Amino acid sequence: MRCGTKRFEITVEKNGRTAVKEICARDQIDARKICRRMFGHDEKITSVRQKK
Incomplete structure (x- = not known):
């Protein structure tokens, strides 16, 4: 992992x-x-959201 990384949920079609x-x-x-x-x-990437 790199410094400053966050988790993202990507919805893909x-x-x-x-x-x-x-x-x-x-x-x-x-x-x-x-x-x-x-x-x-x-x-096709439909959405990218930061996971909390």
């Missing part, structure tokens, strides 16, 4: 299915980048 994934990142933009790197560019 792929092939008509919706999934919620949890990612540790510094901010929302970084969470989106990590999600794209890990799971591919063909997934």
Whole structure:
């Protein structure tokens, strides 16, 4: 983990299915980048929320 990371819940849509994934990142933009790197560019990210 990096310094200053927070937990984010990302809602992703792929092939008509919706999934919620949890990612540790510094901010929302970084969470989106990590999600794209890990799971591919063909997934549509519908929402990014900070988990409290």
